[in-house]
Amino acid sequence: MTYDPDNTALLVIDPYNDFLSEGGKIWDRLKAVAEANRCITNMLAVLEASRGAGLRVFYALHHRYRPGDFEAWKHMAPIQGAAWRAKTFEEGSWGGAIREGFEPGPGDVVAHEHWCSSGFANTDLDQQLKVHGIQRVIVIGVRANTCVEATVRFAAELGYDVTVVRDATASLSEEEMHATLEVNLPNYAAIVTTSEIVESLAGSLRRPNPARPRALSGS
Amino acid sequence: MTYDPDNTALLVIDPYNDFLSEGGKIWDRLKAVAEANRCITNMLAVLEASRGAGLRVFYALHHRYRPGDFEAWKHMAPIQGAAWRAKTFEEGSWGGAIREGFEPGPGDVVAHEHWCSSGFANTDLDQQLKVHGIQRVIVIGVRANTCVEATVRFAAELGYDVTVVRDATASLSEEEMHATLEVNLPNYAAIVTTSEIVESLAGSLRRPNPARPRALSGS
Amino acid sequence: MTYDPDNTALLVIDPYNDFLSEGGKIWDRLKAVAEANRCITNMLAVLEASRGAGLRVFYALHHRYRPGDFEAWKHMAPIQGAAWRAKTFEEGSWGGAIREGFEPGPGDVVAHEHWCSSGFANTDLDQQLKVHGIQRVIVIGVRANTCVEATVRFAAELGYDVTVVRDATASLSEEEMHATLEVNLPNYAAIVTTSEIVESLAGSLRRPNPARPRALSGS
Amino acid sequence: MTYDPDNTALLVIDPYNDFLSEGGKIWDRLKAVAEANRCITNMLAVLEASRGAGLRVFYALHHRYRPGDFEAWKHMAPIQGAAWRAKTFEEGSWGGAIREGFEPGPGDVVAHEHWCSSGFANTDLDQQLKVHGIQRVIVIGVRANTCVEATVRFAAELGYDVTVVRDATASLSEEEMHATLEVNLPNYAAIVTTSEIVESLAGSLRRPNPARPRALSGS
Numbered sequence: 001m002t003y004d005p006d007n008t009a010l011l012v013i014d015p016y017n018d019f020l021s022e023g024g025k026i027w028d029r030l031k032a033v034a035e036a037n038r039c040i041t042n043m044l045a046v047l048e049a050s051r052g053a054g055l056r057v058f059y060a061l062h063h064r065y066r067p068g069d070f071e072a073w074k075h076m077a078p079i080q081g082a083a084w085r086a087k088t089f090e091e092g093s094w095g096g097a098i099r100e101g102f103e104p105g106p107g108d109v110v111a112h113e114h115w116c117s118s119g120f121a122n123t124d125l126d127q128q129l130k131v132h133g134i135q136r137v138i139v140i141g142v143r144a145n146t147c148v149e150a151t152v153r154f155a156a157e158l159g160y161d162v163t164v165v166r167d168a169t170a171s172l173s174e175e176e177m178h179a180t181l182e183v184n185l186p187n188y189a190a191i192v193t194t195s196e197i198v199e200s201l202a203g204s205l206r207r208p209n210p211a212r213p214r215a216l217s218g219s
Numbered sequence: 220m221t222y223d224p225d226n227t228a229l230l231v232i233d234p235y236n237d238f239l240s241e242g243g244k245i246w247d248r249l250k251a252v253a254e255a256n257r258c259i260t261n262m263l264a265v266l267e268a269s270r271g272a273g274l275r276v277f278y279a280l281h282h283r284y285r286p287g288d289f290e291a292w293k294h295m296a297p298i299q300g301a302a303w304r305a306k307t308f309e310e311g312s313w314g315g316a317i318r319e320g321f322e323p324g325p326g327d328v329v330a331h332e333h334w335c336s337s338g339f340a341n342t343d344l345d346q347q348l349k350v351h352g353i354q355r356v357i358v359i360g361v362r363a364n365t366c367v368e369a370t371v372r373f374a375a376e377l378g379y380d381v382t383v384v385r386d387a388t389a390s391l392s393e394e395e396m397h398a399t400l401e402v403n404l405p406n407y408a409a410i411v412t413t414s415e416i417v418e419s420l421a422g423s424l425r426r427p428n429p430a431r432p433r434a435l436s437g438s
Numbered sequence: 439m440t441y442d443p444d445n446t447a448l449l450v451i452d453p454y455n456d457f458l459s460e461g462g463k464i465w466d467r468l469k470a471v472a473e474a475n476r477c478i479t480n481m482l483a484v485l486e487a488s489r490g491a492g493l494r495v496f497y498a499l500h501h502r503y504r505p506g507d508f509e510a511w512k513h514m515a516p517i518q519g520a521a522w523r524a525k526t527f528e529e530g531s532w533g534g535a536i537r538e539g540f541e542p543g544p545g546d547v548v549a550h551e552h553w554c555s556s557g558f559a560n561t562d563l564d565q566q567l568k569v570h571g572i573q574r575v576i577v578i579g580v581r582a583n584t585c586v587e588a589t590v591r592f593a594a595e596l597g598y599d600v601t602v603v604r605d606a607t608a609s610l611s612e613e614e615m616h617a618t619l620e621v622n623l624p625n626y627a628a629i630v631t632t633s634e635i636v637e638s639l640a641g642s643l644r645r646p647n648p649a650r651p652r653a654l655s656g657s
Numbered sequence: 658m659t660y661d662p663d664n665t666a667l668l669v670i671d672p673y674n675d676f677l678s679e680g681g682k683i684w685d686r687l688k689a690v691a692e693a694n695r696c697i698t699n700m701l702a703v704l705e706a707s708r709g710a711g712l713r714v715f716y717a718l719h720h721r722y723r724p725g726d727f728e729a730w731k732h733m734a735p736i737q738g739a740a741w742r743a744k745t746f747e748e749g750s751w752g753g754a755i756r757e758g759f760e761p762g763p764g765d766v767v768a769h770e771h772w773c774s775s776g777f778a779n780t781d782l783d784q785q786l787k788v789h790g791i792q793r794v795i796v797i798g799v800r801a802n803t804c805v806e807a808t809v810r811f812a813a814e815l816g817y818d819v820t821v822v823r824d825a826t827a828s829l830s831e832e833e834m835h836a837t838l839e840v841n842l843p844n845y846a847a848i849v850t851t852s853e854i855v856e857s858l859a860g861s862l863r864r865p866n867p868a869r870p871r872a873l874s875g876s
Contacts, residue, residue: 056729072713072764073788074354075380079406107729112769115781117406121376124772124779130597131730133573135293145403150376153369157340159568161294179398184364187298187336275510291494291545292569326510331550334562341562343553349816350511352792378787512792513818517844555844559814573731583841588810595778595807599732617836622802625736625774 001163001190003204005054009134010047011155013060013119013141013148015102018088018095020142025088025095026172030142033177034170042168042194043140044101046201051105053201056132059110060119060141060151064091077116079146117150126158136161138197139189140168145176152189162189165197220382220409222423224273228353229266230374232279232338232360232367234321237307237314239361244307244314245391249361252396253389261387261413262359263320265420270324272420275351278329279338279360279370283310296335298365336369345377355380357416358408359387364395371408381408384416439601439628441642443492447572448485449593451498451557451579451586453540456526456533458580463526463533464610468580471615472608480606480632481578482539484639489543491639494570497548498557498579498589502529515554517584555588564596574599576635577627578606583618590627600627603635658820658847660861662711666791668812669704670717670776670798670805672759675745675752677799682745682752683829687799690834691827699825699851700797701758703858708762710858713789716767717776717798717808721748734773736803774807783815793818795854796846797825802833809846819846822854 018024020040034040050057063069065087070076076084083089089096104110109132112123119125129137137160139152148169155162166181185191192200237243239259253259269276282288284306289295295303302308308315323329328351331342338344348356356379358371367388374381385400404410411419456462458478472478488495501507503525508514514522521527527534542548547570550561557563567575575598577590586607593600604619623629630638675681677697691697707714720726722744727733733741740746746753761767766789769780776782786794794817796809805826812819823838842848849857 068763074790076788077375077381077407078409106725112780115784116376117372118376121373122781122784123769127595127597127772127779130568130573131733133731135568135571146406149403150372153336153372154340154376156296157335157337157369157373157565159565162296176402179402183395183398184368184403187365188296190297287544293571295569325506331561334565341565342550343560346553346560346814346816349787349792350514352512354787354790376784378784515813515819515845516847554814555810556814559811584844587841588814591774591807591810592778592814594734595773595775595811600734614840617840621833621836622806622841625803626734628735 001192001200003053003055003136003138003201005056005204007133008055008136008138009129009132010050010055010057011060011119011137011139011151012043012047012057012102013139013151014062014143015043015099015141016062016089016095017097017099020099025086029172030170033172033174037167037170039142039168039170042165045194045198046138046140046165046168047102049198049201050138053204055138055201056134057104057108058125058128058137059104059108060123060125060147061110061113062089062147063113063115064089064096066091080116117146118154119147119151120154120158129160136163138163138165140165142170143176144169144171145180146171149180149184152185156188163197164189164191165194166191167194220411220419222272222274222355222357222420224275224423226352227274227355227357228348228351229269229274229276230279230338230356230358230370231262231266231276231321232358232370233281233362234262234318234360235281235308235314236316236318239318244305248391249389252391252393256386256389258361258387258389261384264413264417265357265359265384265387266321268417268420269357272423274357274420275353276323276327277344277347278323278327279342279344279366280329280332281308281366282332282334283308283315285310299335336365337373338366338370339373339377348379355382357382357384359384361389362395363388363390364399365390368399368403371404375407382416383408383410384413385410386413439630439638441491441493441574441576441639443494443642445571446493446574446576447567447570448488448493448495449498449557449575449577449589450481450485450495450540451577451589452500452581453481453537453579454500454527454533455535455537458537463524467610468608471610471612475605475608477580477606477608480603483632483636484576484578484603484606485540487636487639488576491642493576493639494572495542495546496563496566497542497546498561498563498585499548499551500527500585501551501553502527502534504529518554555584556592557585557589558592558596567598574601576601576603578603580608581614582607582609583614584609587618587622590623594626601635602627602629603632604629605632658849658857660710660712660793660795660858662713662861664790665712665793665795666786666789667704667707667712667714668717668776668794668796668808669700669714669759670796670808671719671800672700672756672798673719673746673752674754674756677756682743686829687827690829690831694824694827696799696825696827699822702851702855703795703797703822703825704759706855706858707795710861712795712858713791714761714765715782715785715794716761716765717780717782717804718767718770719746719804720770720772721746721753723748737773774803775811776804776808777811777815786817793820795820795822797822799827800833801826801828802837803828806837806841809842813845820854821846821848822851823848824851
């Protein structure tokens with residue numbers, strides 16, 4: 001597979017300290033899976049390879065907890081009730097900050113925070129992808145069976161071509177990983193490994209005219 | 220749990236012959252699971268109980284295959300490629316007709332056909348629920364880990380309160396059922412059994428003023 | 439301006455007999471404006487030029503009236519109440535058929551019918567444009583200040599580049615035309631004349647490699 | 658007309674200093690219309706009456722300019738290009754702050770910033786309305802023919818019942834006001850005056866059980 005930086009983006013989902021850093025609120029429950037598949041190392045490798053190949057990077061970030069968020073809701077999804085109780089990704093806290101190494105850089109696009117699991121639902125992600133000419137997305141991040149799976153499903157429904165990097169994601173159990181990577185997402189995306197995508201992206205760079213600058217005209 | 224017919228609807232997903240009837244294109248692969256949990260009997264029981272309790276019934280139906288549908292698409296989800304090859308739910312065919320007993324009746328709402336798995340994506344389902352005042356949906360139908368899970372995930376993202384009936388759905392394997400009903404959907408919905416929901420709906424009917432007519436003013 | 443058929447589509451809005459043909463339910467109220475700007479002749483010219491330049495044609499069609507549509511709605515927009523009373527675009531009727539000369543042909547895409555005015559709201563138009571790689575739309579059709587303006591506004595909001603052909607639309611009064619073409623839509627679209635767009639499209643055809651076939655791979 | 662606070666919200670659009678305060682970037686062009694219809698006084702009256710009647714208040718706020726926002730967009734709507742050049746509602750500036758008297762208070766909901774004109778497009782406004790049980794919106798704010806009209810059109814398309822307060826909005830010219838309030842929005846909303854809505858809201862308060870507290874359960 002090759003990826004054209006003119007229409008392909010990397011989509012990084014929820015690289016928060018609460019998920020990915022020692023001391024984060026969910027890290028203890030996530031680290032067994034994350035360490036088994038070298039998730040963080042792989043996420044960094046895909047991020048670096050994507051930047052190297054000239055892909056624009058988009059961030060889909062979960063709602064950061066703020067006092068008063070949910071008090072007046074008439075109902076909510078169970079996962080939202082859990083996030084409310086745990087105050088995960090609290091606004092202004094270290095846990096709600098991006099893990100070192102994953103910080104958005106100049107030219108990256110950070111979509112509106114999402115309230116549930118899909119980076120597309122109730123955000124500007126779809127519009128931002130469109131105005132940047134993106135038709136294909138490569139997805140990495142956490143958690144596999146909640147935000148990653150939801151975002152991939154939405155992307156496919158909305159008409160994007162989707163690739164998921166199977167060892168650049170993690171979740172709370174191998175059972176969750178299996179549900180997403182083996183059972184569900186093969187219906188909606190190509191599933192590749194980090195080494196495969198890094199190789200593809202390196203190849204994408206070796207185009208006949210690799211020096212062609214990316215069109216960045218604003219109007 | 221009780222359900223108020225003024226704001227609750229039953230949502231029936233893809234009750235096509237190709238899925239649910241002997242001779243349907245997918246029935247052979249689905250029937251082991253469907254027969255093990257008495258899926259069709261349970262779906263009929265929930266449908267009858269919902270109608271009895273005065274709930275409006277909405278149908279989310281998968282795109283029916285028509286020649287020329289996909290030929291010009293630049294890309295598609297793997298599950299769409301499979302549907303294309305198999306010509307499932309072919310327009311005008313028996314397989315693309317609703318299974319006997321599940322036909323929409325007067326006052327039911329049939330949403331636009333969906334192209335992928337979610338009954339909400341690229342359809343009028345959200346708008347139809349809103350103009351009918353619906354804020355809660357009870358979901359039955361097939362297949363569990365594709366159209367049912369996708370529709371439930373979208374419903375939760377869009378702000379609906381969702382209940383899934385665990386033995387009024389089926390899929391191609393117990394592994395798929397497990398991924399959806401045990402691993403993923405508890406994050407997004409209440410999961411109940413047919414007997415529980417039928418009892419709840421019967422109780423919903425026994426309100427102080429059970430004869431109160433439903434408001435049906437058109438303007 | 440030039441248009442690349444790989445990412446540009448023509449979008450035709452509501453070319454129904456009820457709007458555009460002698461004897462149609464709304465024609466009598468529309469024809470003064472439509473004849474003054476030669477709307478139908480111009481729409482045909484743009485359609486022909488678009489096909490000649492290899493642009494794919496998409497149709498955004500208003501909901502066709504069917505008995506029982508609105509009876510249970512708790513509320514509706516005034517324009518929907520009017521459509522209900524007038525039974526415009528009645529399903530199966532001549533008025534609800536496409537005017538001769540505007541019939542969709544092979545390879546054209548007909549989006550789900552829209553319930554109000556925007557061809558994007560509650561339909562698959564956005565997804566269909568995306569899977570066909572479309573990022574720019576040229577818009578013609580009726581009525582200017584309802585379905586055309588709504589569809590253009592939505593297209594711009596969703597991230598499309600939009601061109602409106604000012605004399606290939608019509609409405610019930612010059613006041614409505616003015617509100618849309620002079621006051622509102624210059625905020626959201628390029629506004630051109632039929633002769634300008636026909637010339638641009640002819641130029642788009644005269645590319646260095648005009649014979650290059652359009653990519654139509656399905657997977 | 659009466660409004661039930663359980664399902665009705667006030668929606669305030671873009672009450673920024675740049676629009677509504679002496680010294681704001683757009684105030685000089687807006688003030689002739691705003692002063693002629695006493696827009697600010699009326700907006701405050703509707704806001705106060707809404708709070709008094711127990712309606713929840715939602716804010717739809719335009720994107721605040723930040724450096725780098727648009728540089729990489731492949732295209733944009735003309736109105737976005739103008740906002741980019743003028744740096745309206747600049748993040749952190751006085752012009753991008755809410756005008757005194759219109760600041761969101763406890764329990765109010767501030768939706769994601771919108772990139773173009775509709776408060777619904779690419780934001781969480783629809784979802785926030787739904788989880789709070791809102792089915793009807795009363796709309797005030799600026800500018801009439803851009804953000805107000807766009808938001809009203811989207812609300813109607815998405816299935817909300819909409820009321821617009823005709824003298825609690827303003828724009829750059831009487832021609833723009835006319836296009837929106839006389840020509841277009843009567844198709845999509847009830848149009849009322851400030852004195853009418855204030856009276857209705859006062860009446861809404863005088864219900865048989867005016868002391869009934871609003872349900873604010875979070876789960």
